[in-house]
Amino acid sequence: MEDVTNMYISPLPDSPYVKPFRFNYTQNGKAKSWDLLEVHDSVAIVVFNITRKRMIFVKQFRPAIYYNCISLEDRRANKIDEKKYPASLGIALEMCAGIIDKNKSIEEIAREEVLEECGYEVKVSNLEKILSYRSGVGVEGAKQHFFYCEVTDDMKTAQGGGVDDEIIDVVEKTIPEIEEMLKSQETLASPPSCLFALMWFLHHKADKFRQ
Numbered sequence: 001m002e003d004v005t006n007m008y009i010s011p012l013p014d015s016p017y018v019k020p021f022r023f024n025y026t027q028n029g030k031a032k033s034w035d036l037l038e039v040h041d042s043v044a045i046v047v048f049n050i051t052r053k054r055m056i057f058v059k060q061f062r063p064a065i066y067y068n069c070i071s072l073e074d075r076r077a078n079k080i081d082e083k084k085y086p087a088s089l090g091i092a093l094e095m096c097a098g099i100i101d102k103n104k105s106i107e108e109i110a111r112e113e114v115l116e117e118c119g120y121e122v123k124v125s126n127l128e129k130i131l132s133y134r135s136g137v138g139v140e141g142a143k144q145h146f147f148y149c150e151v152t153d154d155m156k157t158a159q160g161g162g163v164d165d166e167i168i169d170v171v172e173k174t175i176p177e178i179e180e181m182l183k184s185q186e187t188l189a190s191p192p193s194c195l196f197a198l199m200w201f202l203h204h205k206a207d208k209f210r211q
């Protein structure tokens with residue numbers, strides 16, 4: 001996963017993932033604008049293994065995190081100095097998640113992501129819809145639907161790790177390990193949605209799994 005080389009930055013061609021544009025409007029009689037990104041809505045699933053009482057996370061290289069670890073000056077270089085900035089800086093710990101880019105229900109997309117990324121075969125009826133919220137409100141404001149799903153070892157029918165050219169590690173953490181993580185004084189390489197999901201889990205579900 002950390003074998004990431006030949007990193008450089010280039011102008012954005014027409015992208016299936018992000019569309020940058022300027023949104024113009026008048027507020028209280030004053031003309032304004034805001035520069036935005038159109039992105040897909042998404043699903044995120046908190047997967048908890050009740051056999052071993054462990055939270056299931058996915059770990060993957062996130063270019064956006066990596067890029068933001070590079071100083072403004074070094075970003076302008078033709079090629080990124082991989083000795084100064086090892087790929088490990090960009091490895092994120094997240095909930096299972098995926099973009100909604102298929103004509104399927106959000107539950108079905110969530111079910112598929114749990115299998116593809118984490119290797120657990122769940123039914124749509126195993127998914128508990130928690131709530132939906134807006135992510136990246138400064139530039140995108142896309143919707144993310146958040147689900148909770150309990151799994152058992154018996155439901156692990158595949159290795160997980162993603163599809164196509166995705167490189168994803170499945171990582172497990174105990175409840176005390178999650179609590180420790182949330183006390184960290186370091187900058188966590190996790191999105192706020194993941195941290196919210198962990199707080200939600202600790203508040204609403206964790207007690208019945210504590211020994």
Ligand SMILES: O=c1ccn([C@@H]2O[C@H](COP(=O)(O)OP(=O)(O)O[C@H]3O[C@H](CO)[C@@H](O)[C@H](O)[C@H]3O)[C@@H](O)[C@H]2O)c(=O)[nH]1
Pocket residue numbers: 017041042043044094095097098099100135144165166191193
């Ligand atoms: O510029 C891009 C963008 C995406 N991809 C591909 O598209 C896939 C999208 O993966 P998917 O698992 O569907 O979504 P994630 O990238 O994991 O992102 C989800 O998980 C994040 C939180 O963990 C959220 O912030 C996002 O909104 C949500 O879509 C990636 O794996 C890539 O293969 C690219 O190749 N290039």
